[in-house]
Amino acid sequence: MRNMRKLAVAAAALMAAAVLVTTLSAFVTESAAGGEGAPRICGLPFTGGIREKVSPVPGGPARAKEMAESVKAAAAAEAERAAREADPFWDRPQIDPESWEFILANPWHDIGGYTPELETLEGQRFDARIIGAMQAFSQAARDEGLSVFLSSGYRSYDEQSYLFRRKAAEYGEETAATIVARPGTSEHQTGLCCDITDRYYERKDRSLEETNLYQWMYEHCHEYGFILRFPEGKEDVTGIIYEPWHFRYVGEEAAAYIMEHDLTLEEFLDLYDKE
Numbered sequence: 001m002r003n004m005r006k007l008a009v010a011a012a013a014l015m016a017a018a019v020l021v022t023t024l025s026a027f028v029t030e031s032a033a034g035g036e037g038a039p040r041i042c043g044l045p046f047t048g049g050i051r052e053k054v055s056p057v058p059g060g061p062a063r064a065k066e067m068a069e070s071v072k073a074a075a076a077a078e079a080e081r082a083a084r085e086a087d088p089f090w091d092r093p094q095i096d097p098e099s100w101e102f103i104l105a106n107p108w109h110d111i112g113g114y115t116p117e118l119e120t121l122e123g124q125r126f127d128a129r130i131i132g133a134m135q136a137f138s139q140a141a142r143d144e145g146l147s148v149f150l151s152s153g154y155r156s157y158d159e160q161s162y163l164f165r166r167k168a169a170e171y172g173e174e175t176a177a178t179i180v181a182r183p184g185t186s187e188h189q190t191g192l193c194c195d196i197t198d199r200y201y202e203r204k205d206r207s208l209e210e211t212n213l214y215q216w217m218y219e220h221c222h223e224y225g226f227i228l229r230f231p232e233g234k235e236d237v238t239g240i241i242y243e244p245w246h247f248r249y250v251g252e253e254a255a256a257y258i259m260e261h262d263l264t265l266e267e268f269l270d271l272y273d274k275e
């Protein structure tokens with residue numbers, strides 16, 4: 001009786017040891033093969049050969065690999081969650097905010113007489129560097145059967161000055177400044193934007209947003225590097241009323257990010273000021 005119990009205890013111990021060795025073997029095999037990120041056994045020297053002494057459990061190494069991958073995935077998810085919590089715009093594109101695509105002209109940033117090298121497209125002038133993008137954007141809209149009209153591109157300081165004085169005579173300077181930018185502060189002076197309307201519907205007011213042209217442009221502008229520059233509800237940030245006709249070039253990467261996160265150019269550039 002006593003011997004039988006001893007035998008049972010010994011057998012149980014042996015089985016437990018076998019299970020332990022098998023498990024360790026799976027991990028160690030994986031550690032040796034897995035390189036960086038593979039699970040390792042702290043403080044246990046790997047002597048090799050353990051694997052030969054036990055029959056491998058079916059799916060042992062595969063299971064260990066699976067576990068290693070899930071540990072890796074969990075760590076990546078955790079790092080991403082922490083980054084997201086620390087900075088909601090953690091995944092912003094790596095751009096140089098000082099680059100020409102990000103020139104900022106608004107009531108608080110006067111660009112004075114800044115003039116880029118200009119090129120003409122469909123009767124409007126633009127910064128020569130965006131002609132290709134402008135062409136691709138309007139052509140893509142035309143391919144959809146939309147009647148694109150490039151209504152206003154680059155304006156010089158003097159032209160902006162004329163428009164502002166004309167509006168100021170009608171509404172007074174303060175109101176005029178919310179409709180037409182003061183000279184030096186108009187985005188049209190950058191040569192990077194365009195007022196785009198429907199050839200058969202040239203009104204520049206919010207009713208433009210009902211047109212198929214606007215809806216298509218809002219949806220696709222980022223694919224060509226453009227953003228809707230003066231969105232609704234962001235008037236205090238941009239200093240300009242909602243303008244569903246005014247599109248601005250910032251490059252494809254920034255445009256995709258700005259449109260996806262409903263940002264203005266001001267808010268986007270602020271993300272880089274903090275760095």
Ligand SMILES: [Zn+2]
Pocket residue numbers: 152188193194195243245246
């Ligand atoms: Zn405009």
